Amino acid sequence: MAKYTDADCRLCRREGCKLFLKGERCTSSKCALERRPTVPGQHGAQNARKKQSEYGQQLREKQKIKRYYGLLEKQFHLTYETASRMKGNTGENLLMLLERRLDNVVYRMGIATSRALSRQIVNHGLITVNGRVVNIPSYVVSEGDVIAVKEGKGDNGLFKDLSKMKITTPKWMEFDAKTLTGRINAKPQRDDIDMNFAEHLVVELYSK
Numbered sequence: 001m002a003k004y005t006d007a008d009c010r011l012c013r014r015e016g017c018k019l020f021l022k023g024e025r026c027t028s029s030k031c032a033l034e035r036r037p038t039v040p041g042q043h044g045a046q047n048a049r050k051k052q053s054e055y056g057q058q059l060r061e062k063q064k065i066k067r068y069y070g071l072l073e074k075q076f077h078l079t080y081e082t083a084s085r086m087k088g089n090t091g092e093n094l095l096m097l098l099e100r101r102l103d104n105v106v107y108r109m110g111i112a113t114s115r116a117l118s119r120q121i122v123n124h125g126l127i128t129v130n131g132r133v134v135n136i137p138s139y140v141v142s143e144g145d146v147i148a149v150k151e152g153k154g155d156n157g158l159f160k161d162l163s164k165m166k167i168t169t170p171k172w173m174e175f176d177a178k179t180l181t182g183r184i185n186a187k188p189q190r191d192d193i194d195m196n197f198a199e200h201l202v203v204e205l206y207s208k
Helices: 008-015 023-027 044-049 054-068 073-084 090-099 102-108 115-123 199-206
Strands: 127-129 146-149 173-176 181-184
Touching: 054 073, 054 090, 054 199, 073 090, 073 199, 090 102, 090 199, 102 115, 102 127, 102 146
Parallel strands: none
Antiparallel strands: 127 146, 146 181, 173 181
16 A cells, blocks of 8 residues: 655744644653744745635645545545535534544543554454454544554553553543553534644645
């Protein structure tokens, strides 16, 4: 499967905001956006001062959301098409589907320090949903699902320190660091997402 292999920090600099792609590094003094808050490239500072067109604003918002959740274009567009067929606001439906992806849920529960790592954990078959191993990062969880680290894998170096950590999860889920088990208590709502997204711009872009 295709994946992004360039420097993650360039993506944050391009979008002008922290996308939290590098785990703890993003909250430290090593954050590339803190050290070089300009658009990547030879003329980055000049390009940042240019006024964006309507299309440019829509494109940048799509790229920001896509990169925040770690998707490539085809994956993102397929998710948008699914959201457009659902009842209600298409933009909000899109964000809710992205939030309910298994790789995002693993990250939100604090099992992984970044979505890239959570995707790797899921791919390697270390996560179960309702007692069954699910190795598909795009799997969409449902209300009532029980998410857990696979039995016998708790001693893995990725998880052994979780019991000592204080993990804060969104209100629509819960996670017990001692048992390495979490539960989806409800569907996420728009106000559960603390990133400043203008999802309506994505809808306008794809509606052209």
